[in-house]
Amino acid sequence: xTAADVYAxxxxxxxxxxxxxxxxxxxxxxxxxxxxxxxxxxxxxxxLLLPLVSIEAPRQVTPLLVIDSxxxxxxxxxxxxxxxxxxxxxxxxxxxxxxxxxxxxxxLLATLGSVVxxxxxxxxxxxxxxxxxxxxxxxxxxxSRKEYGIEAGxxxxxxxxxxxxxxxxxxxxxxxxxxxxKLAQIPTSLSNPSSGVSQVFVLxxxxxxxxxxxxxxxxxxxxxxxxxxxxxAPAPVTAFVATISKGAMFALLLRYFTVVNIHNYxxxxxxxVVIAIASMFIGNLLGLLQTKLKRLLAYSxxxxxxYLLVAFLASGPLAAVAVAFYLVTYFVTTxxxxxxxxxxxNSDRDAEDPEDYRGLFWRKPWxxxxxxxxxxxxxxxxxxxxxxxxFYLVTAGIGSALWLLVIVLVVTSGIGLYYYLRVVVAMxxxxxxGSTIAPAMRISPHFTGALAVTILVLLLFxxxxxxxxxxxxxESMVTGFS
Amino acid sequence: MxxxxxxxxxxxxxxxxxxxxxxxxxxxxLYMIVALLSVALVFYTLGAPFVAALEVIIYAGAIxxxxxxxxxxLNLGPQTSQQExxxxxGRIWVGPTILALILIAEVAYxxxxxxxxxxxxxxxxxxxxxxxxxxxxxxxxxxSSFLLLSAVVGAFHLGRRRQLYPEEIAVSAAAVEQNTSPQxxxxxxxxxxxDIHR
Numbered sequence: 037x038t039a040a041d042v043y044a045x046x047x048x049x050x051x052x053x054x055x056x057x058x059x060x061x062x063x064x065x066x067x068x069x070x071x072x073x074x075x076x077x078x079x080x081x082x083x084l085l086l087p088l089v090s091i092e093a094p095r096q097v098t099p100l101l102v103i104d105s106x107x108x109x110x111x112x113x114x115x116x117x118x119x120x121x122x123x124x125x126x127x128x129x130x131x132x133x134x135x136x137x138x139x140x141x142x143x144l145l146a147t148l149g150s151v152v153x154x155x156x157x158x159x160x161x162x163x164x165x166x167x168x169x170x171x172x173x174x175x176x177x178x179x180s181r182k183e184y185g186i187e188a189g190x191x192x193x194x195x196x197x198x199x200x201x202x203x204x205x206x207x208x209x210x211x212x213x214x215x216x217x218k219l220a221q222i223p224t225s226l227s228n229p230s231s232g233v234s235q236v237f238v239l240x241x242x243x244x245x246x247x248x249x250x251x252x253x254x255x256x257x258x259x260x261x262x263x264x265x266x267x268x269a270p271a272p273v274t275a276f277v278a279t280i281s282k283g284a285m286f287a288l289l290l291r292y293f294t295v296v297n298i299h300n301y302x303x304x305x306x307x308x309v310v311i312a313i314a315s316m317f318i319g320n321l322l323g324l325l326q327t328k329l330k331r332l333l334a335y336s337x338x339x340x341x342x343y344l345l346v347a348f349l350a351s352g353p354l355a356a357v358a359v360a361f362y363l364v365t366y367f368v369t370t371x372x373x374x375x376x377x378x379x380x381x382n383s384d385r386d387a388e389d390p391e392d393y394r395g396l397f398w399r400k401p402w403x404x405x406x407x408x409x410x411x412x413x414x415x416x417x418x419x420x421x422x423x424x425x426x427f428y429l430v431t432a433g434i435g436s437a438l439w440l441l442v443i444v445l446v447v448t449s450g451i452g453l454y455y456y457l458r459v460v461v462a463m464x465x466x467x468x469x470g471s472t473i474a475p476a477m478r479i480s481p482h483f484t485g486a487l488a489v490t491i492l493v494l495l496l497f498x499x500x501x502x503x504x505x506x507x508x509x510x511e512s513m514v515t516g517f518s
Numbered sequence: 519m520x521x522x523x524x525x526x527x528x529x530x531x532x533x534x535x536x537x538x539x540x541x542x543x544x545x546x547x548l549y550m551i552v553a554l555l556s557v558a559l560v561f562y563t564l565g566a567p568f569v570a571a572l573e574v575i576i577y578a579g580a581i582x583x584x585x586x587x588x589x590x591x592l593n594l595g596p597q598t599s600q601q602e603x604x605x606x607x608g609r610i611w612v613g614p615t616i617l618a619l620i621l622i623a624e625v626a627y628x629x630x631x632x633x634x635x636x637x638x639x640x641x642x643x644x645x646x647x648x649x650x651x652x653x654x655x656x657x658x659x660x661x662s663s664f665l666l667l668s669a670v671v672g673a674f675h676l677g678r679r680r681q682l683y684p685e686e687i688a689v690s691a692a693a694v695e696q697n698t699s700p701q702x703x704x705x706x707x708x709x710x711x712x713d714i715h716r
Contacts, residue, residue, distance in 0.1 A: 037656060045657075052660070052664060055664070055667070056667075059667070059671070097657070098654050098655070098656065098657050099654050099655075100654075100655065100657045100658060101657060135675065135678075138671055138674075138675050141668075141671060142668065142671070142672065145664055145667065145668045148664060149664075152661060160655065160658050161657070161658065161661070164658055164661040164662060164665065165661065167665050168661060168664050168665045168668060171665055171668045171669050171672065172668045172672070174672060175668070175671075175672030175675060175676060178676055179675070181676065186676075189676075
């Protein structure tokens with residue numbers, strides 16, 4: 037590694053260094069606010085280094101990582117989302133008892149793993165980044181050490197372990213046939229006729245890798261963990277699982293299957309089509325049956341990843357832009373929704389019963405209004421970020437004439453609208469006479485959480501009404517790669 | 519050498535099946551040790567003596583011994599000695615011993631014949647592994663260290679004995695008082711007391 041290499045990966049070094057500083061800080065003096073400040077400083081420093089690093093881009097740093105504008109864009113998105121989640125966690129953990137400081141250490145490490153994922157060009161960095169992310173998430177999910185948290189953590193541990201085994205076996209198959217784990221060399225080894233490569237093993241390997249990726253993205257045949265983990269995890273951690281973990285994995289999926297052109301593998305392509313359609317239908321249909329809010333958002337996220345696959349399969353020049361923009365809107369909206377659940381929650385439990393939200397508008401109009409905006413954006417109603425994002429997905433799909441997928445996307449969005457609106461209606465309903473307010477409703481939002489949510493609401497409308505600047509940014513950064 | 523590979527693989531598969539079908543943890547562990555040893559032999563026949571040595575030292579040696587200790591420690595109680603006698607019953611050694619003997623015979627055969635395998639093998643020395651690790655894959659090593667950091671701190675956090683909160687201490691103290699008051703001068707259960715102070 038040369039000095040220029042070290043310079044290019046400075047944001048990662050800062051994230052890793054920040055986690056060590058937080059660790060030592062906890063060892064010296066346990067203080068919730070000090071840990072928060074250290075964490076936020078690390079995240080801000082890593083974020084501010086990204087534009088400086090982009091001067092060097094694109095740069096291959098050892099065989100493992102590539103620092104190009106694509107990875108820098110997604111790193112920025114991940115670090116910004118991690119900043120918001122850290123702020124939300126502070127207001128969440130302030131009400132909790134027990135050790136709170138280690139939480140931030142795991143947040144930083146999980147962020148580091150995600151940033152490695154989006155910069156990965158080698159199976160080794162893919163797997164290591166994924167494991168750093170997953171192992172941190174096991175603890176974060178079970179962090180409260182209450183029964184349901186432990187249950188969710190164990191479920192995630194076992195299923196993530198299983199999916200990692202699939203992933204590793206797939207990588208081993210590809211490696212045994214092609215003799216390389218470097219992403220850039222895979223297409224050239226494949227097309228080399230003299231090497232006697234067996235397409236069956238490569239295809240089988242790629243399919244197993246897709247299983248591993250599909251688990252992390254909670255696409256339909258691999259989605260069974262999602263509702264339980266979403267429900268059992270603390271609300272800020274659920275936000276992390278829903279946004280950063282999935283976003284990083286999707287960015288990786290797009291990079292890998294753009295290099296290994298998915299159109300060369302009709303059977304794999306067909307599998308993705310089936311997965312996309314199943315995710316959109318099952319996510320939305322099962323969402324209709326949910327009463328708990330966090331479970332509802334879990335099924336909602338399954339369907340949103342299905343929508344994203346439409347643009348992924350389109351894979352034109354517009355596709356990468358559509359995916360990146362949709363991920364931005366999905367991040368803003370999902371963080372906002374879970375942020376509101378966070379500030380509504382108290383030390384006993386997270387606010388997820390429909391009763392917690394009944395008549396909310398008449399008591400806390402700002403919270404109810406923000407929540408309505410988030411849910412409408414998830415449903416894709418005009419003037420919100422979700423609408424513009426979905427518009428781009430449909431445009432990308434039509435551009436590649438994926439009519440079936442686009443029709444399914446539109447139909448299932450219509451189904452999904454119903455369950456989002458059901459929550460909205462509950463918030464505007466009047467409280468029955470003489471009913472007592474549920475304990476979770478006696479809220480006085482911590483100002484940090486309220487601030488984070490306010491920023492997200494403003495972003496939501498900004499992206500929905502005037503998305504041009506962010507679109508320009510995405511076009512300049514993301515298209516260079518594909 | 520081919521036949522050695524296949525026998526070792528068969529032993530590995532049999533052992534692994536036994537591991538996941540045993541109801542007693544210690545029995546499963548015995549089979550698991552043999553499974554790891556046979557995987558080491560598989561590595562050796564494939565021309566990776568360094569990985570084979572690591573497999574024996576780290577997995578079959580350090581990690582498995584740790585496993586056995588943890589399980590023995592967790593089962594503390596009055597019936598422990600009885601239980602251990604049951605575990606170490608002669609019959610349970612038969613299966614793992616036979617499989618291990620097969621492996622030993624194979625090792626002896628390999629070492630005595632110096633047979634070369636039918637397929638070409640490039641042997642990888644520890645030196646080559648090290649230069650790769652600290653050359654192009656240095657970031658992988660660093661990432662592994664973060665992975666371990668996360669795992670260690672996570673295990674610490676989840677495994678730590680939970681502190682009791684003031685109201686819970688009050689509740690358990692009241693319970694102690696209620697239990698002991700009819701008997702007069704009997705001391706409160708020391709078990710609960712020590713839990714509170716921890």
